[in-house]
Amino acid sequence: MKIYDVVILGAGASGLMCASHLNKRLSVAMVDTNPKIAQKLKISGGGKCNITNVSVSEKNFDGDGEFISSVLDSFSKEDLLEFLDRNGIKPVVRKNRYYFCPHSSDEIIDLLRKKSRHVEMLLNSEAIGVEKKDDLFIVRAKKGEIKAKKLVVATGGKSFQNLGASDIGLKIAKDFGLKVREFSPALVGFTLQKDQFWMKSLSGLSCEVKIKVGEKTINEEMLFAHRGISGPAVLSASLYWQKGSLSIDFLPNEDILKLIKGSKKLISSVIPLPKRLSKEILKALEIKDMECKKVTPMIKSKLKSMHNYEFAPAGNFGFSKAEVSRGGVICSELNPQTMESWHVEGLFFTGEVIDVTGELGGYNFQWAFSSGVVCARGLLSVL
Numbered sequence: 001m002k003i004y005d006v007v008i009l010g011a012g013a014s015g016l017m018c019a020s021h022l023n024k025r026l027s028v029a030m031v032d033t034n035p036k037i038a039q040k041l042k043i044s045g046g047g048k049c050n051i052t053n054v055s056v057s058e059k060n061f062d063g064d065g066e067f068i069s070s071v072l073d074s075f076s077k078e079d080l081l082e083f084l085d086r087n088g089i090k091p092v093v094r095k096n097r098y099y100f101c102p103h104s105s106d107e108i109i110d111l112l113r114k115k116s117r118h119v120e121m122l123l124n125s126e127a128i129g130v131e132k133k134d135d136l137f138i139v140r141a142k143k144g145e146i147k148a149k150k151l152v153v154a155t156g157g158k159s160f161q162n163l164g165a166s167d168i169g170l171k172i173a174k175d176f177g178l179k180v181r182e183f184s185p186a187l188v189g190f191t192l193q194k195d196q197f198w199m200k201s202l203s204g205l206s207c208e209v210k211i212k213v214g215e216k217t218i219n220e221e222m223l224f225a226h227r228g229i230s231g232p233a234v235l236s237a238s239l240y241w242q243k244g245s246l247s248i249d250f251l252p253n254e255d256i257l258k259l260i261k262g263s264k265k266l267i268s269s270v271i272p273l274p275k276r277l278s279k280e281i282l283k284a285l286e287i288k289d290m291e292c293k294k295v296t297p298m299i300k301s302k303l304k305s306m307h308n309y310e311f312a313p314a315g316n317f318g319f320s321k322a323e324v325s326r327g328g329v330i331c332s333e334l335n336p337q338t339m340e341s342w343h344v345e346g347l348f349f350t351g352e353v354i355d356v357t358g359e360l361g362g363y364n365f366q367w368a369f370s371s372g373v374v375c376a377r378g379l380l381s382v383l
């Protein structure tokens, strides 16, 4: 049986970036459940893939800050943009923040495919388990056993199982005695408790809000959905929400007391939000719509809660809707210079399978790419 220098489990963003940076003299195989590579890259960012962000630091991630910044320093946002530029891709900036593929995610997928031409793609082959015998890794996959000197686990998180996602990475880590944090859904919408069911009636509407969750404040758009609330603000908030309450400012750029001052109009008419939304918020705050000039001090104080409407979500939409999975292999188990396990020689992890989760806005791909390159360099240093 052939013994590969490197076997990479998972032909997603991180595994492909790692493969692209490996030397052609090495024999490398990639194993993936899917019949095609890079399925998440393909559909992400509405098919245009939000690759990275104009501002990237360890503060944009949930995880071990020192570990994250070491990896990001080794292959930064600038390095990523330079790599893409060198290969003919000039990402465009949207909303002054987000870098997207100029036309389609296929541009970056084609680049990674081209750069991984030397790699044997073992697709349609789910990995089931791994053991190590006599310094060799033996991967048990649906299509048979594969042997490797070095093993890279790049199997991502558990979200979107219809795209091949699984928690095999955590199983492998645990089988080798590494510490892990179980996956939980993140960058996901919230379901609501009965008192907030009024929001469901607004399904389809969106507005700019400020959400405070724990120590974090997020200014972005929120979307009312039939199952609860979603949109960029909520997805980002979900990364920091641990059960308990959060608060929403529905008028982040206004002062409700100034808006109603001296006006003869109805309260709902001076609130600069869609009328349906203003009316539902007033109802939820138990305020009768009335002429602004008739507003009493007691009503004023109720109106102020439009700036900090506090409630506890019931839960979230689950793994099937979550863009990422929080949790993974604990950072302290890995060498941030190489992504190799400190305790199991030759075993590497990269991408979302590690306990590092980025905010919404291109951070998760940046992490997948940075850790993939660091892993490739780690492999090259020992092969």
Ligand SMILES: Cc1cc2nc3c(=O)[nH]c(=O)nc-3n(C[C@H](O)[C@H](O)[C@H](O)COP(=O)(O)OP(=O)(O)OC[C@H]3O[C@@H](n4cnc5c(N)ncnc54)[C@H](O)[C@@H]3O)c2cc1C
Binding pocket: 009, 010, 011, 012, 013, 014, 015, 031, 032, 033, 034, 037, 038, 039, 040, 041, 043, 044, 045, 046, 049, 050, 051, 052, 125, 126, 127, 128, 154, 155, 156, 157, 159, 160, 163, 164, 165, 166, 167, 168, 322, 323, 324, 350, 351, 352, 353, 361, 362, 363, 364, 365, 366, 368
């Ligand atoms: C709908 C959606 C939109 C997103 N949009 C963005 C975005 O715009 N910007 C951003 O930064 N992030 C985005 N993300 C998150 C981003 O896709 C992931 O964080 C990133 O792909 C992680 O890269 P990875 O290589 O670690 O894992 P993945 O890209 O998930 O790759 C893992 C690979 O492992 C394979 N695999 C899993 N289990 C097995 C097994 N047992 N055997 C063999 N193969 C296996 C999978 O099939 C997959 O190909 C989005 C995610 C989703 C779901």
